Amino acid sequence: MEFDLSETQQLFKRSARELFSQECPPNLVREMIEGGQPYSEKLWNKLAEQGWTGLIFSEEDGGQGLGMVEMAVAFEEMGYSLVPGAFLWTVTVAGSLIARTGNADQRKKYLHAIIEGRAKAAVAVLEESGDWSPDSISLSAAESGEGLKLQGRKLFVNDAGIADFIIVSAITGNGPIIAVVERNAPGLNIRPMPSLDGTRGLFEVTFEDTVVPAGNILARGREARQALEHALDVGTLALCAEMVGGMQWIMDASVEYAKTRKQFGKPIGQFQAVQHHCADMLLQTESTRSAVYYAAWVMESEPGQAPLAVSIAKAYASDSFRDVGNRGIQVHGGLGFTWDENVHFYYKRAKAAELMFGDAAFHRERIASLLID
Amino acid sequence: MDLNPTPSEKRFREELREWMQANIPDEWRGAEADGFESSQERFEFLRAWQKKMYEAGWVGIHWPKEYGGRGATLFEQTIFIEEMARARAPQLLNVLGLSLLGPTLIEFGTEFQKKRFLQKILSADEIWCQGYSEPNAGSDLASLRTEAVLDGDHFVVNGQKTWTSYGHHADWCFGVVRTDPDAAKHKGLTYMLIDMRSPGVSVRPLKQMTGDSEFNEVFFQNVNVPVEHVVGKVNGGWQMAIATLMFERGTLGASLQIAFRRQIERLIEISKTTKRNGKLASDDPIIRQKLAQMYAEIEIFRLNQMRTVTRMAKTGVPGAEGSIQKIFWSEMNQRMQQIAMELLGPYGQLTRECEYSVDHGQWAHGYLRSRGNTIEAGTSEIQRNIIGHFVLGLPKSY
């Protein structure tokens, strides 16, 4: 038994840190946020070139076949550098959905396009209720000879505006269904939903008698529901890892600042009120990391336990990232409140991440239902 | 990263599980933790239990074989703790000897000291207490004043310790005393092993806010301590004291998992039979949120501990990160006891003497006892100072 990254995993982590510090430095992130354009083709191509878009997919599909722990490490480092864009949803959620449910044609057309870096994908889950449970999906769909007809609206869909295709979850008379909707599908209308995290875009996606060919249906009924739950868990895990990286960055920046900024003739880090904020940041960061690495290991080795482990990680990460953000800004004083200092970009990421895939209360209820009911 | 047990870890788990099943005394299963008539009765029961475990080779398992352990890996130690929890086994009594003094002696003790003391720690034939704190030296331990003066082949000790847990049961005390009053405060200290039965030692139990008397005042009046009982160097006691404190933070927390796991499971059970606002507490969304949060934190505490153990297995010593765990469990336990109170409603306040009390009044007791958690073994403030300075490299605040 060993609860630590292996040598290879540590090496991977270091090289990921280096890659993102070069390819996605703070000034680029700032430029993208300020330009209102969190999507960079150049960065995407670079990632694809290095095989990142195939990270977790099997070698038969042309992926790298890496495990969940490696995925967590990769996202931790992306979170540290606040990498903007469509990577999280394209690879972990859309990719996992197709990898689990897609037939040969669908894999070739959609999964391989993701892996080879040719396509970005969105997954439309949330609706007006804002409820992340796969059971609350109500977008109506009807299957007929011509294919699947969709009618209704999805909200909070990450990256939909730039996605080459959107995987939509809907409900027919026979239960849940998931299918691929291509960007040029008839009756598909996409509008941005401006929000506070400038590193990712949210969109409203409307379907007006949108018909997708029967060949685009990925799964129905129980299979669809299970695939969705699994893909959301993979996405949640990746997001939690990204949150750990963000927490680490805020802590590093705050501790560094506390050592250099002087007041009353001393570094502010000498004042206990400041020092104890830093200590709590470490406690929260390391504890979230324990929960995340464990959930990654469980997802790979004891998949039956994954929902509990993932929800524990997300419940804890949601509260902790926000809290670390609060402490981080407090330690930076007035500077922390300025646009020019980077810490607020992480603070906003923390709020968006807290809400994505269900907040702490949502995951605590999931834990409760697994333990009590 | 590989959390799978090795085949030998697996065998170890099975063997231990079988032994527990066959050997946990029936009266414990009935009484659970707090069903004893007196603390003396509880003490005797736990002492006998440790002896029984010792005879079967289950105490101090990660100590080297030559000192009566099994040479078990730290991971087997973790399995051990998990299995104790699963079996709801009684705790081992001689914790201060097992978790603090033992590892310190193994690392720094003389051959004589190892031979003389280690085995009796395991068998619970000699119970140990920790004589660090004094009326005027708590967080600022190095300002302690109990003095020891060399007189031929022994030291003569005079002074007072306080908050000494187990002092009234203890046969021996590992303590820090001042041997050079002229040196800087950290430099004139010596770590020594003091026989609590020696002439001149007197113990006065202190009554705690719980009503129990777990800790004591200990007075030393011209107490003779042979020089062979000095651990480390004369005037080199600070380093020993710190080593012991590191073990305290690194390992003591691990065994607490037993209690936490048992308690959260019990609270979940209770929630299924307790009504709130006309429905079962287990259906109350607020209670569900709180129980889930506690469960998550207890699980994360376990995971943090596994990471700490992995690091200890690699580096040999517990790091200052033990302070993270100390803060984590002590503050977590206070929240859990509060949640228990919320769940139990008016019944939570009832003490064991009351026929309506829940679980022999353990929750009323636990609520009060947990208040001490953020003070004992170094306060939360001191732990945060340690993290700030020793882990994060911030300037020392005092």
Ligand SMILES: Cc1cc2nc3c(=O)[nH]c(=O)nc-3n(C[C@H](O)[C@H](O)[C@H](O)COP(=O)(O)OP(=O)(O)OC[C@H]3O[C@@H](n4cnc5c(N)ncnc54)[C@H](O)[C@@H]3O)c2cc1C
């Ligand atoms: C249940 C229990 C069991 C114990 N068992 C033992 C035992 O077996 N053996 C033993 O030797 N001791 C034992 N202790 C004593 C314990 O270690 C001390 O109580 C503890 O170290 C605090 O010291 P103090 O009580 O003198 O408080 P003080 O040091 O006076 O602290 C009072 C308050 O001031 C704060 N404070 C002090 N210094 C600083 C600083 N530099 N920065 C910020 N805040 C500071 C503290 O955090 C605390 O909040 C036990 C205590 C308890 C509660």
